[in-house]
Amino acid sequence: MQLTSLAAAALLAQGATAQFGNSMLRFACSQLVVDRIDPLVNPGMKYTPHLHQLVGGNSLNVTMDPETHDLTSSTCTSCTFKEDKSNYWTAVMFYKAKNGTYKRVPQVGNGGPQGKLINKGGLDLYYIPSGKTTAFKKGFRMLAGNAANTDPNKVQKSNICHRCWTSPNENTFVGGAPCTGSDTVDIPKSKSCKMIRQTIIFPTCWDGKNLDSPDHQSHVAYSSGSGATGGGACPSTHPVKLPQIMYELMWNVTEFANSPDFPTDGSNPYVYSMNLGGPAAHGDYLFGWEGDTLQKAMDNIGRCGLNTDCPTAGLHAQTPDQYSSCTKEQQAPEEVDGWLAALPMGEMAIKA
Template sequence: MARRSKIWSGALVAGALLFTSLGVGGIATTTGAGAPDKEQTVSLSGAAHAGHKMAASTAASGDDQDGDGYIPANPPVTGVTPSTAEPPHRYFHEFQANCYVSHTKPDDPIVYPQQPGKSHDHTFMGNTTTDAGSTTASLDAGSTRCLAPGDRSAYWMPTLYKGNTSVLPVGPQVIYYKAGVTDYTSVRPFPKGLRFVVGSPTQSVSEFRNHKGFVEGWECGDSFFNSDFPTNCPSRPDVQLNLRFQAPSCWDGRYLDTPDHKSHMAYPVVNPGTNNNICPASHPVALPMIEFKMAWPVNGDLSQVRLASGPAWSFHYDFFNAWDDRTLRTMVEHCLVGGLQCDARGYDQNHPEAGAALNARYELP
């Protein structure tokens, strides 16, 4: 079966949103009616995450000063209406964050902040300092194993084992930043400190397969769309175990985190009138859609392969944004809003006339 991925596109109509004042992290803010209060925010998006249970963390994390699990955005983004516009068709609107594995540790600064050793083992990419005590400030001050020095974000997932031996991805892993809505020109950068969990270690096999982030599932060789590790995996040096999984890309504009680490985010929905993908009214702010494309150097007999969190369908991942604001804004505007298929420098080889967003050192010129 041929490889496939979700592509969102459209044709030209008038009516793109105009945003006026620039807030933290390059986020434009507008005036208007505010988002719901804490209790309403959770209930509004609860249906989008039904069946994906995650224990709410009550320990103060340094960012969550009152320990209630809510981290307000400062400033919040209010008065936004989901865009139904259709910009000129561009087949791609994405860029890559190529990041190496930095370390493994039984920590999770989102679900178990300030509780070292509390979590199952995780494989961390990007920021080299990520641990149970990580905060926005500590990540911002840390170093990174992403090609772009400005990407000090933390990315992590359950460690994969073959028997009792951990198997770590080799080389830079591809983390896509894409437009999840038809109006790719409406996508804004992540606010600094935004964090969320995609999927759940306690989800069932059907919940994993039917999750909105499921793209190709587990694949190896010519076996695709698997909820479990594929049994047909050739023993060849060029064959690896792969997974593609997408994150929600619509934000409520109010919170950088919520107690279940999901309710402030939602997946795009289909607009019945136009059949376009738009953000729901409860989460109207379009952000980049992260897609993990992971590769583990394991093949052949996979009967002894497991995740630290359990079976194959317990896969999930975490994201904690610590990008340099100017670098992320430049990449989003050049590649996503610009309708390009960019590498980690923000260069589209099919459109060389557009130039690169970053220099040869993956930094702003």
Template sequence: MKSAASLSVAAALLSGADAFWRMPCTSRTALARLDPIVDVGVASSHGHTIHGGSNFAERTSYDDLRKSECTSCQFSDDKSAYWTPSLHFVHDGGSTEIVPQIGGMLAYYQLIGTNLKAFPKDFQAVAGDSRLRNFTGPVPDPPTSAWTDDDMTQVSLGQKAIGFNCMNYNKNPEPSRYRHFLPSKDYLDENCADGIRAEIMFPSCWNGKDTDSPDHRSHIAYPNNIAGGQCPPGFETRLPSLFYETIWNTNAFKGKSGQFVWSNGDPTGYGYHADFINGWNIDTLQAAVNDCTSLSGLVEDCPHFAGSLQTQAQQGECKIKDLPKALDNDDCAGPAKGLCGNVPVQYGPGYANALKNGGHGKEPTVKPTLSSAAPVPTQSYASAKSKVEGVDVYNVQPSSAAASVYIVVAAAKPTPAYKASPAAPEPIKPTVTVAADIKNAPKTNEDGSILSTTTYTSAGTVYEVAIKEVAVTVTVEEPAKYKNRRHAHLHRKDRLH
């Protein structure tokens, strides 16, 4: 007899993928110093690129977002607020300008685990640490099969939840969260023709009662594999795994002298972070969590979103109407004399000084200072069998006590190479890019057994699934006493060989 595997079963077997949808927010509602989670009621210490519901301000609640007149996301009733730091280019003279975004932002809702609950009313959270300037784990990440208890602390998981993928559509894609630092300008110029993709995963284990906490993190936790795995005790309620992707066109500055810096004054990428305030109708979100099980990731394939999907042009029309007057003199896009909010650049590896919030947009008095030494870590891979060196430690001193702008003054020291256990595979040489080129993939093979192929994307990784027809021959040896009985039950398990 012949049988064909279903797409969903084949996909699950081939990739271990879970259902998900990705919410495109192809336009930002604002580029501004606003952060109603961390800097409530005042101007934020640094600029953010903001997507989602238009009713976003220095103070923003769930009810405020639900009253938004519009959203910059594709589903017109997703009034949630999504925001991250913006990426800027600092020219040698100290002037800054924002790096163009490509395609806005994607918010993935990965349905990993069982008995998932929708984000509750008033839920908000922060992922990442804006003041971090170092990575404390082995470089590169060990395979998950070799993770120790140290790899699975909440601090380690939070650092591994950040990624920066080099984009080059003419090469094979890098896996999600491949590297945890922003590559150097030279590396970006040489390898990343289509920019850099910033990624961050939110914790998905919830304590089941608090919609926020004093540090905006303690009410949630990462499962022990960042997205999948087991939740820690006290955080057994599973929420959708929220994952942001934002592509920045770093290639627009190819050949220009300077460096890239995040709006919080972080040139390393270790201080990348993200914020979320739920703005969904809770019943709609729970229905989508229950029913939107397509592996395509397309919101068009979720019946609960049908009839309420916006075009990119409609998304682009949604803007925050009334920014606070305290931001009137801000120029977060540039070209400007410094980072928005007069933010100093701090390299680390020590914990960065806290930034001041509530500024009134005065003209920057501190120009970002560039280092002649490499200001950001690098990561080199010689071969699959060679040692892997990750450089992320610097000796630093302030260039000016008044300016509080930090520069590298000594060569970086490599961290010890990770040594995998005998049972774990060695790290392999990675490839560079972002979207798999599957245009010329064969639709059948010589014997005609592949019926069709299809693709889907999960958290930035493109999977191709082949549905193959398999011929199965079953031989049944008939016992002698049944040879003359026309209706013998030949297909019982105990009579098959």
């Protein structure tokens, strides 16, 4: 089932779980590790330029050489489905207090019309097919967004956005479909925001040849569609339709919005770990599903859906305790929790 942006917005706003839920895979991923590594953009480097939070299979390492690394060799995954050994990661959001110190913003699972997802940090994952969809091939990887960008006009709001979540918890839904309405490319800074929902939607069109490209983006392209609908028609240069991947993160800013050290000079206290704002939001993806399980899930999307077993595709859902127990030690060890004197950039983090 393909939904237009308007239809998707209406369904989400009305809480039509059955119709929209059965058109996608939606599941939780707890944090595997918060670490200064980036095996896609900076393979082999420890203490990369900025901090990431990473989820997925525990075979994650600093290098992840696509010629030799088999993601399915992971012995566990911090995502719901046991068969998904992929790795997914984003930058980390920090709060900057009036005195100049920083604290990592905590995260919660997402609620909304389709039901609560339970995760320990991490993010929520969506795989949304549209029409004939070809699952990713072994060794496939890609990047969405630009970690150095400071111009919101260079970001398509329908692909990367932030929402001011004014309700006191994630279960009371706010707004419509992802990246619509009052959502913004910039990170909201209003004290009325109890949470900030971040959405990253990946390209859905592939050139059909290259599993990666030097910039990790040229081998894929966005379709003519908009928003979280599975994508529209693909350009002739990238004719193969992929499942649409969407990351959804709930940054819980309640403790900061209510704090006396919230800046009063009008500045935005919320920044990503690059020390940049919303236009620099980005997500990395390394495909690692076992066998043809993802293809079968996309082919049987009416039977495979939300966070539950799907025997038709050979998918087995773990309990929250099971996938949340899959963690990994930092490979670039440093303290990243509590108050920090500066963002972890360059040298090891320094406690305030």
